[in-house]
Amino acid sequence: MDILLVVSAFNSLSQRVYAELSDHGHRVDVVLAAHGPDAVRAAVAGTRPELIIAPMLKTALPEDIWREHTCLIVHPGPPGDRGPSSLDWAIAEQAGHWGVTVLQAEAAMDAGDIWASAAFPTAPVGKSDLYRNEASDAALAAVLQAVRRYADGAFKPRPQSDSSLHVVWRDPLRQQRRRIDWDRDDTETVLRKLRGADSQPGVLDELLGREVFLHGGHPEDELRGRPGELLATRAQAVCRATRDGAVWIPELRPRKNSGDPAPFKRPATSVLGPLGLPESPVPLELPPGRRTFSDIRYRQQGDAGFLTFSFPGGAMSTGQCRRLLAAYRYALTRPTSVLVLGGARDFFSNGIHLNVIEAAPDPAAESWTNLNAIDDVVEAVLRTTDRLVVAALGGNAAAGGVMMALAADEVWCRTGAVLNPHYRRMGLYGSEFWTHSLPRRVGAATAERLTTEALPVSAGTAASLGLVDRLVPVPAADFTAEVARLAAELAGAPDLGRRIEAKAAARERDEAARPLAACREAELARMRAIFFDPDAPYHALRSAFVRKVPSGSARPLDPAPDPLAGGVR
DSSP: OEEEEEESSOOHHHHHHHHHHHHTTOEEEEEEGGGOHHHHHHHHHHHOOSEEEESSOSSOOOHHHHHHSOEEEEESSOTTEESTTHHHHHHHTTOSEEEEEEEEOOSSTTOSOEEEEEEEEOOSSOHHHHIIIIIHHHHHHHHHHHHHHHHHSOOOOBOTTOTTSOOEEOOOOOHHHHOOOTTTOOHHHHHHHHHTTTTTTOEEEEETTEEEEEEOOEEESSOOOSTTOEEEEETTEEEEEOSSSEEEEOEEEEOGGGOOSOOSOEEHHHHHOOOOOOBOOOOSSOOTTOOOOOSEEEEEETTEEEEEEOOGGGOBOHHHHHHHHHHHHHHHTSOOSEEEEEEEESOOBOOBOHHHHHHSSSHHHHHHHHHHHHHHHHHHHHTOOSSEEEEEEESOEETHHHHHHHTSSEEEEETTOEEEOOOGGGTOOOOTTHHHHHHHHHOHHHHHHHHHHOOOEEHHHHHHHTSOSEEEOSOGGGHHHHHHHHHHHHHTOTTHHHHHHHHHHHHHHHHHHSOHHHHHHHHHHHHHHHHTOTTSHHHHHHHHHHTTOOOTTOBTTBOOOOTTSOOOO
């Protein structure tokens, strides 16, 4: 069918619905609702869709559109649930299971007839992680079922007036309800409030006399202090005491009216400035049972090593890249034949950290430093010849994050992930040795198409193209354990020694044909010219993305540039 997606943002779920509907043979177009009702009307007139789907929509569809066309809304709540903060309430009320409902658009919000629904377990993770994984899996299943039912023509959607359905309206979850009472709230309550707002909107609080939004939360099992007191820093996160423990907060966001020139999410210590607090380091190999914040960890099981990392939003700053490189070098000193890079649920990597770059005194210089730091990590992976390296993608990856994965010998990917193997929508040529790794895997023609079309691809399509070697069809909660099982299997394979020898020989041949240093030099020359050209589109596109300002150049059917997305036409 011809299907039009109407979205407020081409976010992770919108990308996944686009990619998987395309995989099923549908012709899919996308229009940003942010461009206004007339843009939506023009898109409908131009594409003449058989079906309209809104995977992520914050505004109402124009009445003339939903009256004349079948429009399906994806609501992140179970049947009968209504309101704009559904997932937030699920976490706040500690619901063990939640759901996604596909319903027909009508005048009242979330009140339309039900075409499909799917349930999912509410894992004890942040809202955005839950949304990108368990909720996304359920939403995709429900959307595909609704599309099949619509195509069949015989299905009659279930009205919400059905007496067997319990309808509940949930008001928006306001900051008053989210606020943390540091004197009274225990650690689990604090964590629940933080996790329920980790990406948006954050939890409004006061630190050192400044109003800021808190983003993300991790438990701490050793440090203690007066409730609300800042205790220590680690990897630019801050540790804050609760009445019965402490929590780590990785990111903060200044209020827009605070006068801060960078009112967007950043590492906590970069927002607060010098604090005079002790740095509280932890070893890469944490003792069993410890509950504390550590964004990079190493563990070993038999002949397999696992270097896991988890950075908010998948972005990797200069400091994070340098710490990851140090951890990778440590992992190479361990006696293993297989090294797994990644393997945690949610984002693998989205490349350089645009928020940190935008807030830097000299964004061009920070862009350059950040890019060289991630290139150092990728080069270290490419030059590893004494063991097999596996990149394990438990969630989405984009731009330099995809290219970092392609530096490994094998790429394993959870089936729910979406990959964006391109840089074009941020006005960049790209680095991370993509001109070496991408054509090597998919061929020159496909590499050209992927980087110029700038479209998201599903895990299944990535596997068919050669970007991914193994699909891992498990829920997000089971990904780490399944990767460990597969890595043990690989480490015990009888031909592993031969594969490592062949890998070393291939690296030697590739180096003779075109040295990695030459590849890096050529890519960086292109990128340097962009970074240090004040008129290059990259600077305006980066600023618009970070500050969540719609791009003036975006057109209907060509969503605003987004390093996690790519415009769709």
